[in-house]
Amino acid sequence: AAAAAATAADAAAPASTPPPPGYTELTEGRAKVVFPTGQVFYNPAQVVNRDLSVLTLRHTVAALRAERGAPAETYSVLEGLAASGLRSLRYHLEVPGLSTVTANDVDAAAVATITRNVAHNGVSPAAVTPSCADAVALMASHRAADRRFGAVDLDPYGSAAFLLDAAVTAVADGGLLAVTCTDLGVLCGNQVDAGYARYGASPMRGAFAHEMAVRLVVFATAAAAARHGRSVTLLLGAKIDFYVRIFVRLRDSKAGAKERLTTSALVHVCSGCHTPVTQPLGARKAPNKLTLVSAPAWGVSPPPPAGTCGLCGGRVAVGGPIYTPPLCDPTVVGELRTALGADATDLASADRLEALLALLQAEAAVATPLFLHLATMCKVLRCNAPPAAAVRAAVRAHGFGVALSHTDPQAVKTDAPPALVWEILVLWVARCKGDAVLAAARSAVAAADAAVGGRRDGVTAAPVAAASTATAPADATAAGGGDAAAAAAPA
Ligand SMILES: C[S@@+](CC[C@H](N)C(=O)[O-])C[C@H]1O[C@@H](n2cnc3c(N)ncnc32)[C@H](O)[C@@H]1O
Ligand SMILES: [Zn+2]
Structure with missing residues (x-):
């Protein structure tokens, strides 16, 4: 040619x-x-x-x-x-x-x-x-x-x-x-x-x-x-x-x-x-x-x-x-x-x-239109951004596909339920806060997991609410004390 x-x-x-x-x-x-x-x-x-x-x-x-x-x-x-x-x-x-x-x-x-x-x-x-x-x-x-x-x-x-x-x-x-x-x-x-x-x-x-x-x-x-x-x-x-x-x-x-x-x-x-x-x-x-x-x-x-x-x-x-x-x-x-x-x-x-x-x-390897956006999610949770590669790896570890977007390097384009990606971030936030909070977040996630049999195909109400209860509100610098907590409704 x-x-x-x-x-x-x-x-x-x-x-x-x-x-x-x-x-x-x-x-x-x-x-x-x-x-x-x-x-x-x-x-x-x-x-x-x-x-x-x-x-x-x-x-x-x-x-x-x-x-x-x-x-x-x-x-x-x-x-x-x-x-x-x-x-x-x-x-x-x-x-x-x-x-x-x-x-x-x-x-x-x-x-x-x-x-x-x-x-x-x-x-x-x-x-x-x-x-x-x-x-x-x-x-x-x-x-x-x-x-x-x-x-x-x-x-x-x-x-x-x-x-x-x-x-x-x-x-x-x-x-x-x-x-x-x-x-x-x-x-x-x-x-x-x-x-x-x-x-x-x-x-x-x-x-x-x-x-x-x-x-x-x-x-x-x-x-x-x-x-x-x-x-x-x-x-x-x-x-x-x-x-x-x-x-x-x-x-x-x-x-x-x-x-x-x-x-x-x-x-x-x-x-x-x-x-x-x-x-x-x-x-x-x-x-x-x-x-x-x-x-x-x-x-x-x-x-x-x-x-x-x-x-x-x-x-x-x-x-x-x-x-x-x-x-x-x-x-x-x-x-x-x-x-x-x-x-x-x-x-x-x-x-x-x-x-x-x-x-x-x-x-194109991930068929899901649109995407979650790491910086936006971190703003909601008021946390520092974890390495994007680590978040993607965590999503992959749960058996889902994840890709970048040609429009934004912060994109998390995935066929995983959004709830899972939120939970990964919540765990990240909790890890930054110490073991007690991490344990609380983990148990919230485990409960959410159990409720849907492990692999979540639907959307759960747990994760963002979990973020707010796991980390709010005593510490003003804590993640989750802001928009997410305000927006979170009881699960
Ligand atoms: C962005 S320029 C085209 C650039 C060109 N395609 C290139 O790659 O170099 C847009 C052109 O559309 C013409 N134009 C606007 N309305 C038009 C119409 N209804 N029919 C034909 N040409 C039109 C304008 O005169 C202008 O020259
Ligand atoms: Zn929402």
Whole structure:
């Protein structure tokens, strides 16, 4: 594939011209763009975004051609909001097997820039075609099956939400949709009303907000696809720098569209201990059957009791729904990593991409959405943070999976019940306080354990309450004398 990439790029080898007088040239990947000297429109922070997109598009084109046995050069790409055309030029020059790239922008001045940059790279407008249109109108006009694109890339300023409905109909069966959203403030719960208006789901604040932001964008994309009888397969979704970026493959599948019920969940977050708990909207009763979880007979029920935290008795806020499965396909990400090591050494941000992809892949090993956050938990318990590795090891020792999050090094992402992680911290606090308190905490934990038969699959009310009784309140510096004690209700 390395050779193929090189050959395709060399075949297209641009005979680029020197920049016109008064213009400065800038190179990224194999593309060169010119801009009036002194005028800054280039955002170097987006190099990672474009490199990751080149890498993922190469992978998807190869996958699609293998699946379809399609002849070479049948894969068309639309960049809906192309600005300078840099990304479109990079796709043409760095991704083998593309037929055409349409570099569209609604702004006539941007399209003049795109046209200039296409010529500057010695690329034919038939290969990278400048287009001036509203992206929504353009995508809607490519809705017919024979007019769809192999890939659509949306990289707006702010939210891409208004583009999603048209985009999901403009991508061919099995094709790729890549979406950037830079409205992280809204996606992280700073304006819940705006977030709900855009994404059809309520963002929330919290240590997990960045991960939730990625999940909200996938949720909204999958919702748009489902309205058109299509399903999405997430290749990867990540929060990078100041934006969310997701890559999904779209398929014509009414069954897949309905399957969304099993991958969507409400999020309950306690205002006292900040523990997030998800409540799936649906589950499989039997293969090929979707059922609502609200029927207790089907084995999954809402977290009890409504409105109160099962751990500390705090008030629970609700948000979402979010998309719940892991944020990447670990096999695809493994292949992307292999490509990075072997074929994609041309990508300037390869080291950073490798670090990101490694984290995403490890994160995907634990299927639980969102996470507990060590620093936040320690703040609740008013204790110094134990080493994160020790907490993770303790969780693992109980037989549960635990991973980091690409969004936060303090994350404890685990399939263990939150109660267990709290108990581990409570024991840590107690150990710091001395043997008598430790014994008290241990017996509280043992009692909680006995009540649920050792391995806890539900949430117990014991741990945070245990923290407060084990350590409060005589010593003002004691852990547990603060928020947790205030929030704790009798078990
Ligand atoms: C962030 S820039 C795109 C950067 C580009 N994707 C890249 O990687 O270099 C956003 C662009 O979207 C364009 N735009 C805004 N609304 C649009 C719409 N409705 N249709 C098409 N383009 C639009 C703006 O003119 C602007 O050039
Ligand atoms: Zn709580």
